[in-house]
Amino acid sequence: MKCKGLIIFVKIISMSPLKISFSVFITYLLFLTFQTKAQIGGTNSFTFLNIPSNPITSGLGGINISKANNDPNGFLQNPALLDSSQNNLLSINYLPYFSGIKYSSVTYVSKIKKQTFGLGIQYVGYGDFQQTDAAGNILGKFSANDFAITLSHAHRQGNITFGGNLKYVGSVIESYSASALLLDFGGVFKHPKQDLTYAITVKNFGIRLKNFTPFDNPDLPLDVQMGVSFKPQYMPVRFSITAHHLYKYDITYLDKSIVKKDLSGNVIETKVNPIDNLARHFIFGAELLFSKNFNVLVGYNHLRSKELSQQNISGFSGFSIGFLFKTKKINFSYSYAGYNSAGNLNSFGLVCDLGKFIQ
Secondary structure (H helix, E strand, O other): OHHHHHHHHHHHHOOOOHHHHHHHHHHHHHHHHOOOOOOOOOOOOHHHOOOOHHHHHHHHOOOHHHHHHHHOOOOHHHHOOOOOHOOEEEEEEEEOOOHHHHHEEEOOOEEEEEEEEEEEEEEEEEEEEEOOOOOEEEEEEEEEEEEEEEOOOOOOOOOOOEEEEEEEEEEEEEOOEEEEEEEEEEEEOOOOOOOOOEEEEEEEEEEEEEOOOOOOOOEEOOOOEEEEEEEOOOOOEEEEEEEEOOOOOOOOOOOOOHHHHHOOOEEOOOOOHHHHHHHHHHEEEEEEEEEOOOOEEEEEEEEHHHOOEEEOOOOOOEEEEEEEEEEEOOOEEEEEEEEEEEEEEEEEEEEEHHHHHHO
């Protein structure tokens, strides 16, 4: 899978920008056409890795692997986004998730002997729960949490950057635990003259080190993604398009407990048309570049919109908005992402240049 992706990537970067865009789209369609149909809902472990780790990613729709800028959070989306310009940048992010769940992440980038490395820590705390016996007697409390520790490295060769992440991932529920060792591989091509970036990445490829029980063996949250970010020359907007789950065509989750019937009592089969299914693979984002110090972020995630919106009531589900405010020493970002009528998510982030604080 990885080799095929890199071959495609090397071939497309030698073309003109227009041909690249067309080739990426056609390659994606062909890739999906010949894949086995398989749904992704409820089949994977460590799915907290799919939660946007910072407000910028969340504001752009939840996934963005091609936004190349001075952001130390980028390597968690695509290791090839790690860059020497991020040296000494520290990022702290906080996401108050649903039902009192708290998700936070910290990233730091440093240059060591002309090589650029990134360190990331992600933590999800699910809070405390009552522990009872089979008869319902309260025995005490227990906690649950997920975490990931990521070490990243990237190397730039001309206009192309290749990067890799090594991740130790764990999950703890009371006295039970599970862990895995995962790898991310990514490539980024930056156009030498235009504000144009193409990217490809393979995420969460690895092995499980420990399962909760001997009978528990869920799939890892593998994903293959391609993306492009571009800014038209005379427009203060940078657009992004990201395609995810490229190794599967059918990523629709249909709840079998919901049965629809017509007036005669006949069961109506629930189907998703091919165009809708194809659209679920895409995320669209845009940065409105009002000034060097202030940007507005907007995004749309079609999969989230379809999976989480109520029947015939989509509302703000799938859409997201945010902003980035920059100063010389600190950048502050915020996003508001729509999930469903039961609740939406706020996300907060700070990036500081330690080199300017520690002289």
